[in-house]
Every structure is written in C-alpha cells, then in structure tokens.
Amino acid sequence: MTAPFSFTVAARDGSARTGAITTPRGVIRTPAFMPVGTGATVKAMFPEDVAAAGADIILGNTYHLMLRPGAERIAKLGGLHNFMHWEKPILTDSGGYQVMSLAKLRRITEEGVTFQSHLDGATIALTPERAIEVQCLLGADIQMVLDECTPFPTTKDEAKTSLDLSLRWAERSKTAFAAMSAPGQALFGIVQGSVYQDLREESARALIDIGFPGYAVGGLAVGEGQDAMFDMVDVTTAVLPADRPRYLMGVGTPEDMLGAIARGIDMFDCVMPTRSGRHGQAFTWAGRLNLRNARYAEDPSPLDPESACPAAHYERAYLHHLVKSGEILSAMLLTYANVQFYQELMASARAAIAEGRFAQFADDVRRRYREGSEAGNGED
Amino acid sequence: MTAPFSFTVAARDGSARTGAITTPRGVIRTPAFMPVGTGATVKAMFPEDVAAAGADIILGNTYHLMLRPGAERIAKLGGLHNFMHWEKPILTDSGGYQVMSLAKLRRITEEGVTFQSHLDGATIALTPERAIEVQCLLGADIQMVLDECTPFPTTKDEAKTSLDLSLRWAERSKTAFAAMSAPGQALFGIVQGSVYQDLREESARALIDIGFPGYAVGGLAVGEGQDAMFDMVDVTTAVLPADRPRYLMGVGTPEDMLGAIARGIDMFDCVMPTRSGRHGQAFTWAGRLNLRNARYAEDPSPLDPESACPAAHYERAYLHHLVKSGEILSAMLLTYANVQFYQELMASARAAIAEGRFAQFADDVRRRYREGSEAGNGED
Numbered sequence: 001m002t003a004p005f006s007f008t009v010a011a012r013d014g015s016a017r018t019g020a021i022t023t024p025r026g027v028i029r030t031p032a033f034m035p036v037g038t039g040a041t042v043k044a045m046f047p048e049d050v051a052a053a054g055a056d057i058i059l060g061n062t063y064h065l066m067l068r069p070g071a072e073r074i075a076k077l078g079g080l081h082n083f084m085h086w087e088k089p090i091l092t093d094s095g096g097y098q099v100m101s102l103a104k105l106r107r108i109t110e111e112g113v114t115f116q117s118h119l120d121g122a123t124i125a126l127t128p129e130r131a132i133e134v135q136c137l138l139g140a141d142i143q144m145v146l147d148e149c150t151p152f153p154t155t156k157d158e159a160k161t162s163l164d165l166s167l168r169w170a171e172r173s174k175t176a177f178a179a180m181s182a183p184g185q186a187l188f189g190i191v192q193g194s195v196y197q198d199l200r201e202e203s204a205r206a207l208i209d210i211g212f213p214g215y216a217v218g219g220l221a222v223g224e225g226q227d228a229m230f231d232m233v234d235v236t237t238a239v240l241p242a243d244r245p246r247y248l249m250g251v252g253t254p255e256d257m258l259g260a261i262a263r264g265i266d267m268f269d270c271v272m273p274t275r276s277g278r279h280g281q282a283f284t285w286a287g288r289l290n291l292r293n294a295r296y297a298e299d300p301s302p303l304d305p306e307s308a309c310p311a312a313h314y315e316r317a318y319l320h321h322l323v324k325s326g327e328i329l330s331a332m333l334l335t336y337a338n339v340q341f342y343q344e345l346m347a348s349a350r351a352a353i354a355e356g357r358f359a360q361f362a363d364d365v366r367r368r369y370r371e372g373s374e375a376g377n378g379e380d
Numbered sequence: 381m382t383a384p385f386s387f388t389v390a391a392r393d394g395s396a397r398t399g400a401i402t403t404p405r406g407v408i409r410t411p412a413f414m415p416v417g418t419g420a421t422v423k424a425m426f427p428e429d430v431a432a433a434g435a436d437i438i439l440g441n442t443y444h445l446m447l448r449p450g451a452e453r454i455a456k457l458g459g460l461h462n463f464m465h466w467e468k469p470i471l472t473d474s475g476g477y478q479v480m481s482l483a484k485l486r487r488i489t490e491e492g493v494t495f496q497s498h499l500d501g502a503t504i505a506l507t508p509e510r511a512i513e514v515q516c517l518l519g520a521d522i523q524m525v526l527d528e529c530t531p532f533p534t535t536k537d538e539a540k541t542s543l544d545l546s547l548r549w550a551e552r553s554k555t556a557f558a559a560m561s562a563p564g565q566a567l568f569g570i571v572q573g574s575v576y577q578d579l580r581e582e583s584a585r586a587l588i589d590i591g592f593p594g595y596a597v598g599g600l601a602v603g604e605g606q607d608a609m610f611d612m613v614d615v616t617t618a619v620l621p622a623d624r625p626r627y628l629m630g631v632g633t634p635e636d637m638l639g640a641i642a643r644g645i646d647m648f649d650c651v652m653p654t655r656s657g658r659h660g661q662a663f664t665w666a667g668r669l670n671l672r673n674a675r676y677a678e679d680p681s682p683l684d685p686e687s688a689c690p691a692a693h694y695e696r697a698y699l700h701h702l703v704k705s706g707e708i709l710s711a712m713l714l715t716y717a718n719v720q721f722y723q724e725l726m727a728s729a730r731a732a733i734a735e736g737r738f739a740q741f742a743d744d745v746r747r748r749y750r751e752g753s754e755a756g757n758g759e760d
Contacts, residue, residue: 077678084698
C-alpha cells in the first residue's frame with residue numbers, strides 16, 4: 001500500500017510553523033527549500049551532493065523538460081527520478097511561467113496557451129490537461145496546476161480577468177489529475193491576484209472551494225518589492241487552511257524567505273543559490289560574498305567556517321582564482337556551498353521554530369546579511 | 381627525516397615494467413597516468429574525486445600558474461598542494477611547452493625565453509633558473525628542466541641546434557634545482573631530438589652524463605605519427621638507465637600508452653581524458669564513445685558497466701541529454717568517468733605486467749578500441 005500524501009505541523013512560533021510533508025518517496029521537512037533542477041539537473045551538482053546538502057525535494061521545470069528531452073522520452077526511460085538519479089520527491093511546475101518568460105509567439109486562449117519553443121521554434125500547445133499529462137509522465141510527486149502568470153505591473157481589471165481564467169484552468173487541472181495521477185501524488189493550486197488584496201483573497205477562497213492538498217502563492221517576487229510581497233503573503237496565508245502546506249513560488253533571498261516563514265510559508269524554490277554559484281557569488285552565514293572581488297585574492301580563510309558543507313571549507317583565495325579563471329570547479333564548489341547554505345538556513349529555521357525563538361533567529365541572520373553582504377546578486 | 385625520492389621496479393614483462401616511485405608525499409604506482417591540472421584544478425573535477433579515481437599524482441602547468449594566480453602568491457598561500465586541496469604528489473612542467481603554444485611574441489636566446497602573456501600581454505622572462513624557482517615556489521614534487529620544445533617538422537640541423545641549447549639549459553636547471561629545492565623533490569631531464577634517431581641517442585646520453593633521477597621523452601605526439609613516435613621511444617629507452625623512471629610527455633590515447641608501456645615507459649600525462657570529457661566524448665572499456673550521437677538518445681544502458689567509477693554508471697540517454705543541453709554536469713560526469721578509465725587502464729596494465737600477460741592484455745584493449753570506438757576525438 002502506497003503511503004498517501006500528508007502534511008503535519010509539529011510546532012508553531014507566531015505564524016511560523018515547522019512540520020513535515022510525507023510522500024511515497026520520502027519526507028519533506030518544512031520549512032523547505034527546493035533547489036531548482038531545470039533540465040533534469042541541479043546545474044553543476046552531482047545529485048548525491050544535492051541530497052548530502054540536505055535537500056529533501058527538488059523542483060523540475062515542465063517547460064524545459066517537455067521541450068528537451070521530452071516528457072514521453074523521460075517516461076520511456078523510467079521517469080524523471082530514474083533519469084536524473086534522484087530518488088527523493090520532485091515537484092514540477094506547470095510550465096506556464098517559462099512559457100511567459102522564454103517562449104516566442106505565445107497566444108493564450110480559453111483552451112490553453114500555444115507557443116513556439118525557444119530551442120527550435122516548434123509550435124507547441126500547453127493546456128491544463130497537457131500540463132498534468134506531462135507532469136504525470138515525468139512522475140512528479142507534487143504537481144502544479146496550469147495558471148496564467150499575471151504580468152507585473154497590471155491593472156486590477158486585467159488581474160481579475162487573468163485570475164478567473166487561472167481558476168477555470170485550476171478546475172480542469174484537478175479533473176485531469178484525478179484521471180491520470182498515480183497514488184500518493186499531489187496537485188497544488190496557485191493563488192494569483194497580483195498586488196490586489198481582495199483579488200488574492202478571492203483567488204485563495206475559490207481554490208479552497210475546488211480543494212487541493214497544498215496551495216502555492218504565485219506571481220510574486222516579480223518586481224513588486226519586498227513590502228508588497230509580504231503584504232500579499234499576509235493576506236493569502238490568513239485565508240489558506242492551516243493544515244495544508246503553503247508554497248511561495250520563485251522566492252528567494254534569505255531575507256525574503258525568513259520574512260515569508262514568519263508569515264506562515266512552508267516551501268520555497270529559487271534559482272538564486274544555483275545561478276549565483278555559477279557567477280562567483282556565495283551565500284554564507286556571514287552574508288553574501290562576491291568572490292570575484294580582489295580583496296579575496298590572498299585571503300586564506302575558508303569560504304564559510306560556519307557551514308558544514310565540504311565545498312565551504314575551500315579557501316577564498318582559491319575560489320577567487322577559480323572564478324577569475326572561469327574554471328568549472330568554481331561553479332561546482334560555489335553552487336554546492338550555496339545550496340547547502342540554503343538547506344542549513346531552513347534547518348536552523350525549523351529548529352528555531354520548534355524552540356520558540358524564530359523571531360530572534362531571523363533578526364540575527366538579517367543583521368548579519370545587512371552588515372556582511374557585498375554588492376552584486378550574481379544574477380548577471 | 382624526509383623520505384627520499386626513489387624508484388623501484390617490481391616486475392618486468394618484456395620491456396614493460398611495473399613498480400613504484402616513492403616521494404615524501406606518497407607512492408606513485410607505475411605505469412602511471414597523471415591527470416592534467418592546468419590552472420590548479422583538474423578541470424570539472426573535485427580533487428577528492430581525482431584521488432578516488434585512482435590517481436597517485438597530477439600534473440600542474442608552470443606557465444599557467446606563473447601567470448595566474450602567480451607562483452609567489454601560491455607560495456604565500458602555502459604552496460600548490462594546499463592551494464588546490466591535493467595532498468598527493470604533483471609534477472610540474474617547466475612552462476616551455478606552453479610558451480611555445482600559447483604565448484605571443486616569444487624570443488629565444490641563450491639566456492632563456494621572453495614572451496608576452498596570452499592573458500594580459502605582460503612581458504615575462506623564463507630562464508632555466510626562473511623555471512626552477514617557480515616550480516619550487518609551487519612546491520612541486522617532481523620538476524622538469526626548461527627545454528626548447530623543438531617544432532615539428534624540423535630539419536636535422538635545427539633539431540641539433542635546439543637540442544644543444546636544451547642540454548645547456550638542463551645543466552643550468554640542475555644547478556638551480558640543487559640550490560633551491562626541498563628534500564625529497566626530484567628534477568627530471570627531457571630527451572629531445574625530434575624524429576632523428578642519432579639525435580635522440582645523443583640527447584639521452586648527454587642527459588645521463590648530467591645525471592637525473594628520472595628522464596622524460598619530450599617533443600613527441602606532435603604530429604609525427606604513432607610509428608615514428610614508437611621508433612623514437614624504442615631508441616631512447618634503449619639508452620636510458622633501467623633504474624630511473626621514464627616519462628613520455630603529453631601522451632596520449634589508450635593505444636599510444638599501451639604501445640609505450642610495452643617499450644618501457646613508466647609515466648604519462650595528457651589532456652585527452654579531461655578535455656574530451658568537456659566535449660561529450662567518453663573513454664570506456666568498450667571503446668571511445670561520442671555521447672552527442674543520436675543513437676544514445678534512448679539508450680538506457682550505463683556508460684560503462686565494466687568501470688567502477690560512479691559516474692560511469694549513469695545511463696547513456698541521460699548523458700546524451702546533458703551533453704546536448706550543454707549542462708555542466710555532463711562535463712563533470714564524463715571527465716570523472718574518463719579520468720577513472722585512464723586510471724583503471726593503468727591499474728590493469730600494472731597487474732598484467734606483474735602476471736606476465738601484458739602483450740595479451742594490450743592486444744585485447746586495442747582490439748576493443750578498434751572495433752568499438754566512434755569517430756571524433758573530443759578535441760574540438
């Protein structure tokens with residue numbers, strides 16, 4: 001008998017909570033950060049090291065995988081877990097976000113979205129049903145409904161129209177998922193509504209009416225600023241049921257995540273630790289460092305003496321040399337160190353919540369980041 | 381008391397021999413293949429994995445390291461071993477080869493060679509004395525005399541003139557090494573003479589007169605063809621003393637190495653396994669494979685079931701996908717698999733020599749490579 005999907009909260013500290021999502025492929029400790037494995041690889045990392053860094057779950061991008069190597073091919077090869085040597089849970093997005101950001105000539109209708117592949121120009125249709133089919137072919141443990149990612153900024157009227165379409169697609173996604181999914185897999189709804197409080201509430205309530213085992217907050221961290229993002233998280237988590245996991249999509253910086261955890265968010269994903277690692281940027285307990293900086297040329301201190309990551313014990317002078325030389329090893333070491341820092345941050349947050357000292361913990365980290373971080377976010 | 385540098389031959393099989401070089405930093409089992417760690421990194425590999433693959437020694441490039449990050453800086457940071465997290469022996473070349481192949485505006489005089497850095501155009505002088513000084517600053521366990529890498533093809537007169545200069549530089553290198561080196565470090569001479577049998581013999585005899593604890597054969601695998609290369613190796617090893625290690629520089633393919641081992645060579649280095657790994661090429665026990673080939677798109681078999689390397693157990697379809705997508709993980713996995721294959725080839729050669737069946741072993745590998753290899757050598 002396959003273990004069902006479930007979520008339990010073990011401890012609360014203000015609105016922050018810590019607990020666990022149980023899936024047939026393993027337990028996800030929350031708050032959880034999911035490293036992004038875009039094209040069936042967390043870039044520049046061996047999958048064993050992603051697990052060793054502490055990740056319980058990774059994210060796969062449906063858009064990328066359906067284009068290359070193709071969902072049917074991955075299914076034929078035994079599913080995404082087998083394909084990429086990752087046995088623990090995988091969450092896949094619906095593909096909608098990348099269609100908006102990467103694909104050419106996209107056209108949205110009631111039926112779905114048609115677009116041209118950014119790789120070869122092929123015309124491809126993505127409907128709510130196809131998005132679920134692809135995620136089932138991949139074998140994703142947690143799947144996402146297809147939604148329209150409302151552009152930012154947008155008028156309230158446009159946000160409302162977009163929201164209504166996303167709700168109809170959410171219903172169709174749920175129906176398709178019921179027909180196609182395997183036991184123990186779960187489908188999450190996605191709250192939209194741009195920066196409009198009443199639309200966010202309306203979206204959350206409508207999704208609750210449809211009924212999902214988990215809810216994501218989408219369409220944030222797109223330029224609205226941290227205050228507006230936190231306001232929307234506050235509004236949304238106030239409506240969402242306490243017994244379901246809450247996932248803030250595409251977030252974020254350590255400061256963003258700490259603020260969101262304080263507001264009741266349980267799950268995150270972001271390319272920041274991996275992408276930054278490929279561009280000479282390190283997240284450490286002492287702040288964000290730019291290893292390209294000449295001040296590190298003869299610095300014999302380890303990248304992050306407070307991290308347990310083997311990669312964080314390499315000397316800054318060596319990492320500076322590797323970054324300046326464009327060596328692949330710089331991406332390997334910094335990505336590993338960053339991914340593990342994000343996991344250690346989540347583990348420390350979980351412990352702090354369990355011990356009722358989360359606010360103090362978050363303040364400490366924020367202060368160290370404010371005082372110790374260097375310019376540049378690695379997103380070049 | 382520091383262990384001295386020594387070489388012992390444990391078994392012979394025809395002209396092939398197996399044994400061990402002992403250095404203060406560890407034992408090098410021979411025949412040995414040295415992965416190339418150009419800029420203080422074996423490209424795309426964690427140093428732990430280079431050791432796990434079976435390498436007893438790696439090669440560092442004096443030219444690259446003196447330009448970036450600089451030999452004095454590496455010395456200040458505790459030496460090359462400490463800098464790059466590699467505790468076992470390191471052999472460094474003299475820098476001469478890269479001056480010829482990479483630097484601009486080089487001018488050779490009796491004193492040495494002056495060139496412009498390919499990185500920033502700075503004018504730099506490399507003399508036999510400076511080449512040794514740099515290698516001592518790096519802390520190399522085995523160092524090489526500065527020689528002039530005779531171009532190929534060349535006339536006999538030019539080869540003789542070049543050879544004579546290299547012999548004068550070899551004497552100066554030895555004098556400098558005696559003054560600067562640390563206990564247990566060793567300096568090897570380099571036999572030149574292009575494809576001229578009598579010049580090779582003359583070079584070898586003159587170097588023996590100067591006296592070195594090991595001898596390299598240089599200036600081969602530069603376009604002369606395998607037959608000519610083997611002829612020169614035959615001529616040279618016939619003259620070189622049996623109780624000193626023999627190092628064939630910049631070689632090579634599995635077939636080249638097997639032929640050279642049969643002729644009494646003990647050490648090799650080559651960028652082939654690492655460079656090929658970054659270009660989708662794999663060395664396996666079944667031959668050389670081009671993972672970019674469409675035939676692997678749905679091939680669920682492991683890269684090399686006969687290899688003990690964890691990277692060689694990834695499925696060909698997945699590696700094909702990573703190569704086609706330009707993912708860093710493809711370079712990581714294929715480089716690891718290739719470096720370990722080269723080490724396994726050496727380990728099997730050592731065992732075959734010890735058991736008196738080297739000729740049969742080499743024939744088997746050559747046949748499999750002839751029948752199983754695909755076009756393309758990864759040197760794009």
